[in-house]
Amino acid sequence: MKNALFENIVIGSGPGGAIATCLLAEAGRETLLLEEGEAIGDNEIEPFSVAEMRRQYRNGGVTMAFGKPRVQYVEGATLGGGSEINSGLYYRLPDKVKSTWQEQFGLNLDGFEKHEEIVEKDISVSFSPHAPPPPSIKLREGAKALGWSCAEVPRWHRYDIDERQTMSRTYIPRAIAAGAKVQTGAKATRVSQNGNGWLVTLKNRQTIGCKRLFLAAGAIQTPLILQKSGLISAAKTLHMHPTIKVIAHFQDEVNSRDMGVPTHQIKQFDNIGIGCSISSPHYLSTSMLNRPDGLNVVRGDWKRLASYYAMIVPEARGVVRKLPLFDDAFVSIALSDNDLAALSIALKKLCEVLFAAGADRLYPSIDAMAPLTKPSDVDLIPDRLPRKQSALMTIHLTSSMIGEIDEWGALSYAKNLVISDASALPSAPGVNPQGVLLSLARRNITKFLEER
Numbered sequence: 001m002k003n004a005l006f007e008n009i010v011i012g013s014g015p016g017g018a019i020a021t022c023l024l025a026e027a028g029r030e031t032l033l034l035e036e037g038e039a040i041g042d043n044e045i046e047p048f049s050v051a052e053m054r055r056q057y058r059n060g061g062v063t064m065a066f067g068k069p070r071v072q073y074v075e076g077a078t079l080g081g082g083s084e085i086n087s088g089l090y091y092r093l094p095d096k097v098k099s100t101w102q103e104q105f106g107l108n109l110d111g112f113e114k115h116e117e118i119v120e121k122d123i124s125v126s127f128s129p130h131a132p133p134p135p136s137i138k139l140r141e142g143a144k145a146l147g148w149s150c151a152e153v154p155r156w157h158r159y160d161i162d163e164r165q166t167m168s169r170t171y172i173p174r175a176i177a178a179g180a181k182v183q184t185g186a187k188a189t190r191v192s193q194n195g196n197g198w199l200v201t202l203k204n205r206q207t208i209g210c211k212r213l214f215l216a217a218g219a220i221q222t223p224l225i226l227q228k229s230g231l232i233s234a235a236k237t238l239h240m241h242p243t244i245k246v247i248a249h250f251q252d253e254v255n256s257r258d259m260g261v262p263t264h265q266i267k268q269f270d271n272i273g274i275g276c277s278i279s280s281p282h283y284l285s286t287s288m289l290n291r292p293d294g295l296n297v298v299r300g301d302w303k304r305l306a307s308y309y310a311m312i313v314p315e316a317r318g319v320v321r322k323l324p325l326f327d328d329a330f331v332s333i334a335l336s337d338n339d340l341a342a343l344s345i346a347l348k349k350l351c352e353v354l355f356a357a358g359a360d361r362l363y364p365s366i367d368a369m370a371p372l373t374k375p376s377d378v379d380l381i382p383d384r385l386p387r388k389q390s391a392l393m394t395i396h397l398t399s400s401m402i403g404e405i406d407e408w409g410a411l412s413y414a415k416n417l418v419i420s421d422a423s424a425l426p427s428a429p430g431v432n433p434q435g436v437l438l439s440l441a442r443r444n445i446t447k448f449l450e451e452r
Helices: 015-026 050-056 095-105 112-122 134-146 171-177 221-228 281-287 294-304 337-356 375-380 434-451
Strands: 005-011 031-034 063-066 071-073 155-158 181-183 188-194 197-202 207-215 235-240 243-249 264-266 272-276 305-312 318-322 329-332 361-364 392-394 417-419
Touching: 005 015, 005 197, 015 031, 015 171, 015 207, 015 434, 031 171, 031 207, 112 434, 134 264, 134 272, 134 305, 134 337, 171 181, 188 207, 188 221, 207 221, 221 235, 221 318, 221 329, 243 281, 243 294, 243 337, 272 337, 281 294, 281 305, 294 305, 305 337, 337 361, 337 375
Parallel strands: 005 031, 005 207, 031 181, 063 329, 071 392, 207 417
Antiparallel strands: 063 071, 188 197, 197 207, 235 318, 243 305, 243 361, 243 392, 264 272, 272 305, 318 329
8 A cells, every 4th residue: 555645544543533434435535544453353352351451452551641640541552442442431512511612712513412413323322221230329329328419321332232332333334334444553653744635654664645634543642643743842731531449348249240331420519520430350450459458359359349430620731742762652741739639529529429338448549548448537538639649540531632723623734634533622521522522523524524
């Protein structure tokens, strides 16, 4: 394919790239989708397993935003991107966030609901017809005891065949059926302008040309590619949902290897999200690594353990920077004192609801903090999370290209380059952003096709 010229090239096959490829191909536009990871066949890897992390996560999931505290993050590196490695929980754009994006960032979101409705049909957004898994039931019971609201979140899932409707099962097959070409194992390292078009250089030094380029490599990799290409110096608007976890121990068994995905969340508090995490033995062990006895606790009693989280939308914005001689990005974020105070409030509420649900022991992700064994122990959590001892993580990375693009994702200083991933979201929306991203990308690509 050396020196081939395509009408459109899309870099990255996560939600933003997959829907862009699909809509372009179905409009009769010649399109090539480039994905650095491999395509994983159905049932080839157990979901939420060690094998999944090794083969479908970038760097096996060992990636970190530096700061005090540091924030571990994960990125998908597989055909379908991040949609392949998460639970598929779906949210529409919250009304409050929509107003902010319209007023502060100038987005025209008239008719946005139309795109949401089409996306929901395309990826089979629905509620589970089955009884909730035990960790969901526990969260719901705890919330009820406290008078809090707790609701099931729909997923992109076909329950009739028990299959997540990821990008590799929805938009990518549609794109291929419409004539799109897909090349996996194709890591783009730089892009360069070629007249009014673009040249994409891959890690294997292969060069492919196109008239129009759609960058959808994610909130870290998209700005990194542009920095390697000399188009930007750094990305300083990265946003995320810093998240702290709690492993809860119950007297009765709440966990099993075939438990499924807990889908209940508490969203009634401003700027705070509380919910259930994946509780497979491997994920539990990873969350307990900061405790000397953590692995023994998991090995001996994992069926009585479940993982929960509390997250916030922070004041802080992070930086994505290319360093000399390094292939990966250097990512950093300096959470403010207000952010750490908000995380403390979120953690206390999470522990409060878990005790109300019947937990008899809680393991917060704070180094050297003894397990909490009674409701009054919640008062031992400091009013601001400690900067050195807190173990934070996130799976929601957004907004790193704000200020570089217009409201439709077009790069403001280069023709025929459109950003179609979470880096184009003005801010972290306070909910799982992938459904929001799909609708925004659909809005942008539809506008693009109407004009060309």
